[in-house]
Amino acid sequence: MSAPVTGQEKEEAMSEESRKPKKGGTVTWACAPGFPPAVIFPFTPAERMGTRNIYEFQMLMYRPLYYFGSRGTPDVDYDQSIGEPPEWSEDGRTVTLRIKPWKWSNGETLCADNVLFWVNLMKVKGDRYGEYVPGYFPDNLTSYGKLAEDTVYFTFDKAYSKKWVLMNQLSTITPLPKAWDRTADGPADASGGVADVPAVYDYLMAEQGDIIDETNEHRTRWADSPVWSVVSGPWRLKSYTLEGLVTFVPNEHYSGPDKPYLDEFRQVPTFSDDEEYEMLKAGPRGEGAVQVGYLPLSFASEPTTDPTVGGANPLGDHYTLVPQAAFCIRYFCLNYNNPTVAGKIFKQTYFRQALQSTLDQDGAVRDIYQGYAYRQNGPVPMVPETDLVSPRQREGAWPLPFDVERAKQLLEANGWDTSTTPAVCVNPGTGPGQAGEGIPAGTRLSLSLRYVEGRPALTTLMEKYRKDAAAAGIELRMEEVYGSVLVAEDAPCVPGPDSPCLWELTCWNGGWAYHYPSGEILFRTDAGGNFGHYSDPRADELIEASVTSDDLDALYAYQDYIAEQVPVIFTPNFPIRLFEVSNDLGGFGPVNPFGMINPEKWYYLEDD
Numbered sequence: 001m002s003a004p005v006t007g008q009e010k011e012e013a014m015s016e017e018s019r020k021p022k023k024g025g026t027v028t029w030a031c032a033p034g035f036p037p038a039v040i041f042p043f044t045p046a047e048r049m050g051t052r053n054i055y056e057f058q059m060l061m062y063r064p065l066y067y068f069g070s071r072g073t074p075d076v077d078y079d080q081s082i083g084e085p086p087e088w089s090e091d092g093r094t095v096t097l098r099i100k101p102w103k104w105s106n107g108e109t110l111c112a113d114n115v116l117f118w119v120n121l122m123k124v125k126g127d128r129y130g131e132y133v134p135g136y137f138p139d140n141l142t143s144y145g146k147l148a149e150d151t152v153y154f155t156f157d158k159a160y161s162k163k164w165v166l167m168n169q170l171s172t173i174t175p176l177p178k179a180w181d182r183t184a185d186g187p188a189d190a191s192g193g194v195a196d197v198p199a200v201y202d203y204l205m206a207e208q209g210d211i212i213d214e215t216n217e218h219r220t221r222w223a224d225s226p227v228w229s230v231v232s233g234p235w236r237l238k239s240y241t242l243e244g245l246v247t248f249v250p251n252e253h254y255s256g257p258d259k260p261y262l263d264e265f266r267q268v269p270t271f272s273d274d275e276e277y278e279m280l281k282a283g284p285r286g287e288g289a290v291q292v293g294y295l296p297l298s299f300a301s302e303p304t305t306d307p308t309v310g311g312a313n314p315l316g317d318h319y320t321l322v323p324q325a326a327f328c329i330r331y332f333c334l335n336y337n338n339p340t341v342a343g344k345i346f347k348q349t350y351f352r353q354a355l356q357s358t359l360d361q362d363g364a365v366r367d368i369y370q371g372y373a374y375r376q377n378g379p380v381p382m383v384p385e386t387d388l389v390s391p392r393q394r395e396g397a398w399p400l401p402f403d404v405e406r407a408k409q410l411l412e413a414n415g416w417d418t419s420t421t422p423a424v425c426v427n428p429g430t431g432p433g434q435a436g437e438g439i440p441a442g443t444r445l446s447l448s449l450r451y452v453e454g455r456p457a458l459t460t461l462m463e464k465y466r467k468d469a470a471a472a473g474i475e476l477r478m479e480e481v482y483g484s485v486l487v488a489e490d491a492p493c494v495p496g497p498d499s500p501c502l503w504e505l506t507c508w509n510g511g512w513a514y515h516y517p518s519g520e521i522l523f524r525t526d527a528g529g530n531f532g533h534y535s536d537p538r539a540d541e542l543i544e545a546s547v548t549s550d551d552l553d554a555l556y557a558y559q560d561y562i563a564e565q566v567p568v569i570f571t572p573n574f575p576i577r578l579f580e581v582s583n584d585l586g587g588f589g590p591v592n593p594f595g596m597i598n599p600e601k602w603y604y605l606e607d608d
Helices: 007-018 051-061 112-128 162-172 197-207 217-224 273-281 341-346 349-357 361-367 404-412 456-471 483-489 537-548 552-565
Strands: 026-030 094-098 141-148 151-156 235-240 246-250 264-268 292-294 319-324 328-334 446-452 475-481 505-507 511-513 577-582 603-605
Touching (some): 026 273, 051 235, 051 264, 094 162, 112 141, 112 151, 162 537, 217 235, 273 292, 273 456, 341 349, 349 404, 349 552, 361 456, 446 456, 475 483
Parallel strands (some): 026 264, 446 475, 446 505
Antiparallel strands (some): 094 151, 141 151, 235 246, 292 577, 319 577, 328 511
């Protein structure tokens, strides 16, 4: 989606072009509340797979094999990538990759072993990596290995979509240094085979401390660690305080383009949208000032007609508003593995359709988000506009518009008495018109929905949702929870003695940022990003078709099925960040459509 450039924007662009970048200085970024970095090892488990951990922290230090979107387009940026463009065999099954001779910060050269180290980890410990999907990479390889010190190959079990392999399979690889290939007893060989992988993995996980503990003191030692201080990206960690202040300095040995101008890049925690706004109101100069922050949606002073451009900026005296419309979807999860009757209710398609029908997306876009949002009909992002969205979903609210009366009818037609809230199951069983397997007579339709605290716009949305769902007979017991605690406690789980798995509905105000929206990470059975453990054989079949063919009809069939089945509840989408950028800071754009940040490109402008 594009928009005309205004006269003011042209003037600002000309002003920046006429002023030269200044070397040095510190930029402080006030981050979104609730999610301090908890994981430094980029082999991140699902419960910590989030924007804050990966895009704002790990990727500054540890570059993935392929880097996406840094020039403002939804493509691979090969200049920023460690890997050269893939080369395919004639039969479309074998891909060969050459690794650029970049340097690690300890002087070692990046090499094939660094790539194989990661792949061997996935081969053995894939179920602890948030983007792993059983049956796909590396399970779908018949062989892989090193052809030369700078070259690896992967042979797949059949021909897949080459775009999908690049965007969703090879993109999962982050080369790891030899310095990490060790245990507490000394060097190991996880890059040469899989035998040492379990011990190496356990060592690296222990070196970062307890990733669930909010007071993990290991974080204060990460910067000086002989493990985590070895980096490939443009930044290295200088310090991480117990209070959550993260400071980066340039990696002097960085081999890629766009070496940092700044002396330091600091990330300060915030605990609410209100605190963020007060920090920005104080301006970008002086003690404790921030040069980059975000405009909380609840403080947008005037509505906008285009969320990718934005409207009037209430902080415009000192900051420029830069929306980052990422290629993502937003939703909240249902726990299909909940061993109580709640898990049985979630498995009923009619109930999920009723629950989706009581969420007023269009009203929220207009009244809560001031036009800085847009409805999300299914599992493929509606913005930026692409031909990847199915024709049925491009216009209107298909398949499940806001309709409380329809929600009531769905429940009544399937054995629920909605004359009271919560509704009561009056027709149990698995036949037509009955509530479904495992739902006994007398069950009350009352469920717990936990959501992240500190976000007033989300709180307003959840309160209206509670009222509208109640009007259909669904009682939602709302609870606000600190974000980092929420995602740790309401994590993918399998019921057992040490895992009661009792969470029901959870909303972290986010969703998933895609490279290619084929869905295997989110909705395929047992996938790493499938937080609620949704499983549907038909969905698995359609996902498989979408990754083995470049025909968009296969992608359309998958997404239309998911939109009607609603394995998650889709919520209004909005830019991943409404950046507020100090007016004397250059190099900020174009913004990355996949959600990454590139502070190595930011600089202060020389005075006129």
